[in-house]
Amino acid sequence: MDLVFAYLDPGSGSIIIQAVIAGIVALPILFRNRISAVVRTLRGGRAATPPPPSAPPTDDRPR
Amino acid sequence: MSAPRPGQGLVREPGSWRDPAGFVYRRDGAIHRQIAPVFAAEWEAYLASGLHDRLVTRGAVLPFEDAPIADALDPATAWRVIRPEMLPVISWPWEWCPGQLRDAALLTLDLALEALDAGFTLRDATPYNVQLRGTRPVHLDALSFERRAPDAPWGPYRQFCRTFLAPLALMTERDPRLGLLLRSFLEGIPLDLAVRLLPRRTLLRLGLATHLHLHARAIGRNADGKGAEARAVRLSETRLRALLGNLRGTVAGLRWEPEGTEWADYADRTSYSDAATAAKERIVRGMAEAVAPTVAWDLGANTGRYSAIVAETGAHVVAWDIDPGAVERHHRALMASGRERITPLLLDLTDPSPALGWGLTERASFLERANAELILALALVHHLAIGRGVPVEMIATFLAGLAPNLVIEWLPHEDPMVRRLLAGRHDMAGGIRGNVAGWPLFREEAFRGIFADAGWEIVERAPIEGSGRVLYRMRRSGRA
Structure with a gap:
């Protein structure tokens, strides 16, 4: 399928380096997600009850 | 005068030959576009997703009307025909000031991000898909959207860097007249050239250091024989979102203050x-x-x-x-x-x-x-x-x-x-x-x-x- 529509040559070097750069710039986001996951786990483990409804929503979007 | 024949008053737009999904032509002066059968599933998915309606409503993408297949330039190869809204002005990106190129780049990235929310991706990212309605950019090409394959890297990354980021950085960090380089490089400014012209201090900014300087080196190193390696690249949605978000922040940071030029206080x-x-x-x-x-x-x-x-x-x-x-x-x-x-x-x-x-x-x-x-x-x-x-x-x-x-x-x-x-x-x-x-x-x-x-x-x-x-x-x- 992508052969049909990929009229644009993405360039091998550009594809390879974009993955590296995306990895670098995603680090803070992944780190933050990891932290909030740990926080959730700790809260869940300590309270043995469902997390309070005021828990902040989490997603992986840059803010 | 003979009766109008099919094909009379039909002129194919000479700039519309790259994309196999469809092409643009004029019928008695009015802009039309015929869509090829090969793109049918993508087009249906795009319209059904509601993404198009949302983008048109907020003025980001040019609206179109459906036209009968009989209006196609080549009905034998047409699957659909659309009639995009006509614009009174056609301009090229080297005729834009830095702020206009910046706004067009931001629009393109916002479309890429919003498409991602709906499970779609932009197939191309070039200023030639953007025109100015008034002075505000609008994306012309509803055929630019396709469903994103799981973990696919962003195909137009290099195109975006060459046609948007490099000229904008040259205009804001070196001299606004360097936008004229787009007139010589219609595919965008080669990144090795762009980084030679940029001030060295741009190495100290993460966005320019990566998307331009590092990117230019990677292209030089990977000119041949890395096809298999590139095909193996996978990019999670989180990483793609981070990449687009970082590009957006980089572009937003490139502003040029026009004090001190010849006519600005005229x-x-x-x-x-x-x-x-x-x-x-x-x-x-x-x-x-x-x-x-x-x-x-x-x-x-x-x-x-x-x-x-x-x-x-x-x-x-x-x-x-x-x-x-x-x-x-x-x-x-x-x-x-x-x-x-x-x-x-x-x-x-x-x-x-x-x-x-x-x-x-x-x-x-x-x-x-x-x-x-x-x-x-x-x-x-x-x-x-x-x-x-x-x-x-x-x-x-x-x-x-x-x-x-x-x-x-x-x-x-x-x-x-x-x-x-x-x-x-x-x-x-x-x-x-x-x-x-x-x-x-x-x-x-x-x-x-x-x-x-x-x-x-x-x-x-x-x-x-x-x-x-x-x-x-x-x-x-x-x-x-």
Whole structure:
């Protein structure tokens, strides 16, 4: 399928380096997600009850 | 006259040959696009997702109507035909000020991010998919969206960096005139060239260091033989979102402040009184109302004082100016005011955009795009004649080739602006300046004769009280 529509040559070097750069710039986001996951786990483990409804929503979007 | 046959009045757009999903053509002047069967599933998915409606509603993507298959240029290979909204102005990115290129880049990235929310991705990311509606960018190409394959990298990353990020960084971090490089590199500025021209301090900014400097090195290293490695690359949605978000932040940080350029403060130091300015505004408004153009081109518009007046009469106005500072200021003022129907663009009248690209037909020249019914040439001719040495006869003939109506300002040699221009031309001191009153440009009768010889018929003459200047409205007589 992508052969049909990929009229644009993405360039091998550009594809390879974009993955590296995306990895670098995603680090803070992944780190933050990891932290909030740990926080959730700790809260869940300590309270043995469902997390309070005021828990902040989490997603992986840059803010 | 024979009855219309299918195919009559059908002209394929010469710039529309890259994308196998469909192509653009004109049917009796109206823009159409036929979509190939190969793109059917993607097109249905895009429309069904609601993404298109959302993007059109917020003015980000150009709307279209469905047209019958019988209207296709080639019905045998058409699966659908659409009729996109027509725009009164077509411009090329080297005619944009830094702020306009920046806004177009931000629009493109916002579309990529919003598409991602809906499970789609942008297939291409180039300023040629963007036009200015007023001074606000709009994406033209509804066929740019396709469903994103799981963990697919972003195909147009290199294209975005070459056609948006590199020229914008060169304009804001080095010199706004470097936007003209896009005229020489239609596929975008090669990144190895861009990084050689950028100041070294751009290495200290994460976005420019990665997307341009590091990227340029990677392209050099991976020119051949890395196809298999590239095919294996996977990019999670989180990482792609981070990449697009970082590009967005990088672009948003590239701003150019236009202080100190040649013309940017020109409107603030014009050479005649407030009363004369008010009189000139009143006359220009009356002359524009008499012509009632759909499209008007204001040549040497500066920051658009008179473009605004003509736009108020209902016209779409292209406010051309040679100075990036004036165009940038005009663009910002229009964005802040929310005023529509005025498009500021960059133009050197002594070197307007030529026809470019494959067969010299891909990107239409300045003249090929001339669709105005009215040209404004206010306080312009003496700049071309004195500053650039263009003979008045050639100016009159050139303007006659642009539009059927003209509003033009004549200045006497005593005018302070003329004096200032002459003072800057020491080479004219002995000759023309010695007998400046005898120069045809400054003898009103001779000036009129030159324009009559070039095919202009004088319809209206209106002196601007308190300035010695005269406004003329002329009509192309079709005689010369």
